[in-house]
Amino acid sequence: MEIQTSEVFLQQIKAGKRFIPIALDVADAKIKWLDFEQYHFYEGFFHKSHRVFSILKRNKLDYMITSLDILLEDFISEGCLYPSGFIFHASRSGSTLLSKVLAKSAENHVISEGEALNSIWRYFEERKKTAALSDDDKKKIYKNLVMAMGRPGLKAHKRYFVKFTSFNILFFEFIHAVFPDVPAIFMSRDTNDILKSFSKRQPGWLQPDNLVLLNTAANANAQMIVESFFATARKYQPKTLLPVDYKNLTPELLPVILKHFNAETDSKQLSLMQKQFAFDSKVEFNQKKFNPS
Numbered sequence: 001m002e003i004q005t006s007e008v009f010l011q012q013i014k015a016g017k018r019f020i021p022i023a024l025d026v027a028d029a030k031i032k033w034l035d036f037e038q039y040h041f042y043e044g045f046f047h048k049s050h051r052v053f054s055i056l057k058r059n060k061l062d063y064m065i066t067s068l069d070i071l072l073e074d075f076i077s078e079g080c081l082y083p084s085g086f087i088f089h090a091s092r093s094g095s096t097l098l099s100k101v102l103a104k105s106a107e108n109h110v111i112s113e114g115e116a117l118n119s120i121w122r123y124f125e126e127r128k129k130t131a132a133l134s135d136d137d138k139k140k141i142y143k144n145l146v147m148a149m150g151r152p153g154l155k156a157h158k159r160y161f162v163k164f165t166s167f168n169i170l171f172f173e174f175i176h177a178v179f180p181d182v183p184a185i186f187m188s189r190d191t192n193d194i195l196k197s198f199s200k201r202q203p204g205w206l207q208p209d210n211l212v213l214l215n216t217a218a219n220a221n222a223q224m225i226v227e228s229f230f231a232t233a234r235k236y237q238p239k240t241l242l243p244v245d246y247k248n249l250t251p252e253l254l255p256v257i258l259k260h261f262n263a264e265t266d267s268k269q270l271s272l273m274q275k276q277f278a279f280d281s282k283v284e285f286n287q288k289k290f291n292p293s
Helices: 006-014 046-056 067-071 095-103 115-128 134-148 166-178 191-200 222-233 254-260 267-278
Strands: 018-027 030-036 065-068 084-088 110-113 161-163 183-186 243-246
Touching: 006 018, 006 065, 006 134, 018 134, 030 067, 046 254, 065 067, 067 134, 084 095, 084 166, 095 110, 095 115, 095 161, 095 267, 115 134, 115 166, 115 267, 166 183, 166 222, 183 222, 191 222, 254 267
Parallel strands: 084 161, 084 183, 110 161, 183 243
Antiparallel strands: 018 030, 030 065
16 A cells, blocks of 8 residues: 555545554554544444444445654644543453443543554664654654544544553653643552453463563563553552552442543433443443452
Protein backbone atom coordinates (compact mmCIF):
# COMPACT_ATOMS: atom_id res chain seq x y z
CA MET A 1 0.00 0.00 0.00
CA GLU A 2 1.39 3.40 -1.00
CA ILE A 3 2.47 5.84 1.68
CA GLN A 4 0.27 8.95 1.61
CA THR A 5 1.47 12.49 2.26
CA SER A 6 0.32 14.66 5.13
CA GLU A 7 -1.63 16.78 2.65
CA VAL A 8 -3.62 13.80 1.35
CA PHE A 9 -4.30 12.60 4.88
CA LEU A 10 -5.49 16.05 5.96
CA GLN A 11 -7.83 16.23 2.98
CA GLN A 12 -9.34 12.89 3.98
CA ILE A 13 -9.87 14.05 7.56
CA LYS A 14 -11.50 17.28 6.37
CA ALA A 15 -13.75 15.15 4.16
CA GLY A 16 -15.07 13.41 7.28
CA LYS A 17 -12.93 10.28 7.42
CA ARG A 18 -12.47 8.87 10.91
CA PHE A 19 -8.95 7.52 10.55
CA ILE A 20 -7.59 5.95 13.75
CA PRO A 21 -4.13 4.33 14.07
CA ILE A 22 -4.34 0.53 14.14
CA ALA A 23 -0.65 -0.41 13.83
CA LEU A 24 2.86 1.00 13.79
CA ASP A 25 5.62 -0.34 11.57
CA VAL A 26 8.59 0.38 13.82
CA ALA A 27 11.28 -0.68 11.33
CA ASP A 28 9.98 1.53 8.50
CA ALA A 29 8.48 4.26 10.74
CA LYS A 30 4.99 4.00 9.24
CA ILE A 31 1.45 4.11 10.62
CA LYS A 32 -1.50 2.13 9.32
CA TRP A 33 -4.82 3.91 9.76
CA LEU A 34 -8.39 2.66 9.40
CA ASP A 35 -11.54 4.70 8.87
CA PHE A 36 -13.84 3.39 11.60
CA GLU A 37 -16.68 5.59 10.36
CA GLN A 38 -19.37 5.85 13.07
CA TYR A 39 -18.51 2.63 14.86
CA HIS A 40 -18.76 2.69 18.67
CA PHE A 41 -16.04 0.67 20.42
CA TYR A 42 -17.72 -1.47 23.07
CA GLU A 43 -15.75 -4.75 23.02
CA GLY A 44 -13.19 -4.16 25.78
CA PHE A 45 -10.17 -4.64 23.48
CA PHE A 46 -9.17 -2.54 20.49
CA HIS A 47 -8.25 -5.56 18.35
CA LYS A 48 -11.72 -7.01 18.95
CA SER A 49 -13.31 -3.74 17.85
CA HIS A 50 -11.22 -3.87 14.68
CA ARG A 51 -12.31 -7.45 14.02
CA VAL A 52 -16.02 -6.82 14.63
CA PHE A 53 -15.97 -3.69 12.49
CA SER A 54 -14.23 -5.63 9.69
CA ILE A 55 -16.91 -8.33 9.80
CA LEU A 56 -19.71 -5.78 9.72
CA LYS A 57 -18.08 -4.10 6.72
CA ARG A 58 -17.43 -7.47 5.07
CA ASN A 59 -13.77 -6.45 4.92
CA LYS A 60 -14.55 -3.51 2.64
CA LEU A 61 -12.33 -1.25 4.66
CA ASP A 62 -10.69 2.08 3.99
CA TYR A 63 -7.04 1.92 5.08
CA MET A 64 -4.30 4.49 4.72
CA ILE A 65 -0.58 4.41 5.44
CA THR A 66 1.48 7.45 6.36
CA SER A 67 4.92 8.18 7.69
CA LEU A 68 5.09 8.07 11.46
CA ASP A 69 6.48 11.60 11.33
CA ILE A 70 2.95 12.77 10.60
CA LEU A 71 2.48 12.68 14.38
CA LEU A 72 4.68 15.78 14.55
CA GLU A 73 2.05 17.70 12.58
CA ASP A 74 -0.24 19.98 14.58
CA PHE A 75 -3.37 19.13 12.57
CA ILE A 76 -3.37 15.49 13.69
CA SER A 77 -5.18 16.25 16.95
CA GLU A 78 -7.74 18.64 15.46
CA GLY A 79 -11.31 17.49 16.04
CA CYS A 80 -10.22 14.77 18.45
CA LEU A 81 -11.45 14.33 22.00
CA TYR A 82 -9.07 15.15 24.82
CA PRO A 83 -8.66 12.20 27.22
CA SER A 84 -11.07 12.18 30.16
CA GLY A 85 -9.28 9.42 32.04
CA PHE A 86 -6.52 6.84 31.85
CA ILE A 87 -6.88 3.27 33.12
CA PHE A 88 -3.66 1.54 34.18
CA HIS A 89 -3.60 -1.91 35.74
CA ALA A 90 -1.47 -4.77 37.00
CA SER A 91 -3.01 -7.20 34.47
CA ARG A 92 -6.06 -9.43 35.05
CA SER A 93 -7.37 -6.86 37.52
CA GLY A 94 -10.81 -5.98 36.14
CA SER A 95 -9.72 -3.33 33.66
CA THR A 96 -11.49 -5.01 30.73
CA LEU A 97 -14.74 -5.04 32.67
CA LEU A 98 -14.36 -1.35 33.53
CA SER A 99 -13.64 -0.52 29.88
CA LYS A 100 -16.83 -2.27 28.80
CA VAL A 101 -18.78 -0.61 31.60
CA LEU A 102 -17.67 2.83 30.38
CA ALA A 103 -18.26 1.93 26.73
CA LYS A 104 -21.83 0.88 27.53
CA SER A 105 -22.68 4.59 27.35
CA ALA A 106 -22.64 6.07 23.85
CA GLU A 107 -21.24 9.21 25.45
CA ASN A 108 -17.92 7.46 26.08
CA HIS A 109 -15.38 6.66 23.38
CA VAL A 110 -13.11 3.97 24.85
CA ILE A 111 -9.80 2.79 23.41
CA SER A 112 -8.67 -0.38 25.13
CA GLU A 113 -5.09 -1.62 24.71
CA GLY A 114 -4.51 -0.25 21.23
CA GLU A 115 -1.53 -1.91 19.55
CA ALA A 116 -0.11 1.44 18.44
CA LEU A 117 0.05 2.61 22.05
CA ASN A 118 2.28 -0.38 22.82
CA SER A 119 4.49 -0.25 19.73
CA ILE A 120 5.36 3.42 20.25
CA TRP A 121 7.72 2.49 23.09
CA ARG A 122 9.66 0.18 20.82
CA TYR A 123 9.83 2.96 18.23
CA PHE A 124 11.23 5.39 20.79
CA GLU A 125 13.78 2.78 21.85
CA GLU A 126 14.88 2.22 18.25
CA ARG A 127 15.20 5.95 17.58
CA LYS A 128 17.28 6.34 20.73
CA LYS A 129 20.06 4.49 18.93
CA THR A 130 20.38 7.34 16.43
CA ALA A 131 19.50 10.16 18.86
CA ALA A 132 17.09 11.34 16.17
CA LEU A 133 14.29 12.41 18.52
CA SER A 134 14.39 15.13 21.13
CA ASP A 135 12.36 14.74 24.32
CA ASP A 136 9.97 17.40 23.04
CA ASP A 137 9.50 15.52 19.77
CA LYS A 138 8.80 12.29 21.66
CA LYS A 139 6.19 14.03 23.79
CA LYS A 140 4.54 15.61 20.76
CA ILE A 141 4.46 12.29 18.88
CA TYR A 142 2.99 10.52 21.88
CA LYS A 143 0.41 13.21 22.57
CA ASN A 144 -0.77 13.26 18.96
CA LEU A 145 -0.93 9.46 18.85
CA VAL A 146 -3.17 9.35 21.92
CA MET A 147 -5.25 12.24 20.58
CA ALA A 148 -5.60 10.62 17.14
CA MET A 149 -7.07 7.54 18.77
CA GLY A 150 -9.68 9.82 20.30
CA ARG A 151 -11.23 10.80 16.99
CA PRO A 152 -14.98 10.62 17.73
CA GLY A 153 -17.44 8.71 15.58
CA LEU A 154 -20.78 9.55 17.16
CA LYS A 155 -22.31 12.93 17.86
CA ALA A 156 -22.98 11.56 21.34
CA HIS A 157 -19.28 11.00 22.02
CA LYS A 158 -18.17 13.64 24.51
CA ARG A 159 -15.70 11.75 26.73
CA TYR A 160 -12.65 9.67 25.83
CA PHE A 161 -11.04 7.00 27.99
CA VAL A 162 -7.88 4.99 27.38
CA LYS A 163 -7.17 1.61 28.94
CA PHE A 164 -3.48 0.81 28.55
CA THR A 165 -1.90 -2.63 28.35
CA SER A 166 -0.53 -3.38 31.82
CA PHE A 167 3.19 -2.77 31.18
CA ASN A 168 2.46 0.86 30.24
CA ILE A 169 2.45 1.69 33.95
CA LEU A 170 6.25 1.47 33.71
CA PHE A 171 6.06 4.58 31.51
CA PHE A 172 3.65 6.47 33.73
CA GLU A 173 6.12 9.29 34.46
CA PHE A 174 6.43 10.06 30.75
CA ILE A 175 2.69 9.69 30.07
CA HIS A 176 1.81 11.93 33.03
CA ALA A 177 4.31 14.54 31.84
CA VAL A 178 2.55 14.61 28.45
CA PHE A 179 -0.96 14.61 29.99
CA PRO A 180 -0.52 16.09 33.50
CA ASP A 181 -4.18 17.07 33.75
CA VAL A 182 -5.70 13.69 32.82
CA PRO A 183 -6.98 11.76 35.88
CA ALA A 184 -5.66 8.21 36.11
CA ILE A 185 -6.41 5.06 38.08
CA PHE A 186 -4.38 1.94 38.77
CA MET A 187 -6.33 -1.31 39.06
CA SER A 188 -4.72 -4.04 41.12
CA ARG A 189 -5.33 -7.53 42.40
CA ASP A 190 -3.63 -10.01 44.66
CA THR A 191 -0.37 -10.97 42.94
CA ASN A 192 -0.94 -14.71 43.40
CA ASP A 193 -4.32 -14.43 41.68
CA ILE A 194 -2.74 -12.54 38.79
CA LEU A 195 -0.04 -15.18 38.36
CA LYS A 196 -2.63 -17.95 38.62
CA SER A 197 -4.49 -16.30 35.76
CA PHE A 198 -1.24 -16.15 33.75
CA SER A 199 -0.86 -19.92 34.16
CA LYS A 200 -4.17 -20.38 32.34
CA ARG A 201 -3.41 -17.91 29.55
CA GLN A 202 -0.14 -16.00 29.32
CA PRO A 203 -0.43 -12.34 28.29
CA GLY A 204 0.94 -11.51 24.86
CA TRP A 205 3.36 -8.88 26.17
CA LEU A 206 5.14 -11.38 28.45
CA GLN A 207 7.91 -12.30 26.01
CA PRO A 208 11.67 -12.43 26.84
CA ASP A 209 12.62 -10.23 23.89
CA ASN A 210 9.94 -7.62 24.44
CA LEU A 211 11.83 -4.33 24.37
CA VAL A 212 9.15 -2.52 26.31
CA LEU A 213 10.24 -4.44 29.40
CA LEU A 214 13.76 -3.00 29.41
CA ASN A 215 12.93 -1.20 32.64
CA THR A 216 12.99 -4.58 34.41
CA ALA A 217 15.86 -6.95 35.07
CA ALA A 218 17.08 -8.93 32.07
CA ASN A 219 16.20 -12.20 33.78
CA ALA A 220 12.88 -10.98 35.19
CA ASN A 221 10.09 -13.51 35.50
CA ALA A 222 6.36 -12.82 35.52
CA GLN A 223 6.21 -12.25 39.27
CA MET A 224 9.09 -9.76 39.21
CA ILE A 225 7.49 -7.87 36.36
CA VAL A 226 4.08 -7.68 38.01
CA GLU A 227 5.72 -6.54 41.24
CA SER A 228 7.46 -3.80 39.26
CA PHE A 229 4.01 -2.62 38.14
CA PHE A 230 2.93 -2.31 41.78
CA ALA A 231 6.21 -0.64 42.78
CA THR A 232 5.82 1.97 40.05
CA ALA A 233 2.19 2.69 40.93
CA ARG A 234 3.05 3.14 44.63
CA LYS A 235 5.27 6.10 43.76
CA TYR A 236 2.24 8.29 43.10
CA GLN A 237 -0.35 9.86 45.36
CA PRO A 238 -4.03 8.87 44.90
CA LYS A 239 -4.88 12.28 43.43
CA THR A 240 -2.43 11.49 40.62
CA LEU A 241 -3.02 7.73 40.32
CA LEU A 242 -6.07 6.49 42.20
CA PRO A 243 -5.69 2.86 43.40
CA VAL A 244 -8.66 0.58 42.67
CA ASP A 245 -8.64 -2.93 44.12
CA TYR A 246 -10.23 -5.73 42.12
CA LYS A 247 -12.18 -6.82 45.21
CA ASN A 248 -13.89 -3.42 45.38
CA LEU A 249 -14.88 -3.19 41.71
CA THR A 250 -18.66 -3.11 42.00
CA PRO A 251 -21.50 -1.10 40.45
CA GLU A 252 -21.51 0.98 43.62
CA LEU A 253 -17.88 2.03 43.05
CA LEU A 254 -18.53 3.33 39.54
CA PRO A 255 -19.72 6.81 40.68
CA VAL A 256 -16.47 7.18 42.66
CA ILE A 257 -14.40 6.32 39.58
CA LEU A 258 -16.43 8.68 37.39
CA LYS A 259 -16.01 11.47 39.92
CA HIS A 260 -12.24 10.95 39.91
CA PHE A 261 -12.36 11.22 36.11
CA ASN A 262 -14.49 14.38 36.36
CA ALA A 263 -16.96 12.45 34.23
CA GLU A 264 -20.10 12.37 36.33
CA THR A 265 -23.19 11.70 34.26
CA ASP A 266 -26.96 11.52 34.65
CA SER A 267 -28.75 8.68 36.39
CA LYS A 268 -29.89 7.10 33.13
CA GLN A 269 -26.36 6.72 31.73
CA LEU A 270 -25.01 5.65 35.12
CA SER A 271 -27.64 2.90 35.42
CA LEU A 272 -26.90 1.77 31.86
CA MET A 273 -23.20 1.43 32.61
CA GLN A 274 -23.79 -0.34 35.93
CA LYS A 275 -25.83 -3.04 34.18
CA GLN A 276 -22.67 -4.15 32.33
CA PHE A 277 -21.42 -5.68 35.60
CA ALA A 278 -23.92 -8.49 34.97
CA PHE A 279 -22.05 -9.63 31.87
CA ASP A 280 -18.85 -11.57 31.34
CA SER A 281 -15.94 -9.20 30.70
CA LYS A 282 -14.24 -11.49 28.17
CA VAL A 283 -17.08 -13.10 26.20
CA GLU A 284 -19.53 -10.81 24.44
CA PHE A 285 -23.16 -11.05 25.55
CA ASN A 286 -22.47 -13.86 28.03
CA GLN A 287 -24.49 -12.94 31.10
CA LYS A 288 -22.35 -13.86 34.06
CA LYS A 289 -22.38 -11.73 37.17
CA PHE A 290 -18.97 -10.28 38.00
CA ASN A 291 -17.66 -11.70 41.26
CA PRO A 292 -14.56 -9.86 42.47
CA SER A 293 -14.07 -12.08 45.52
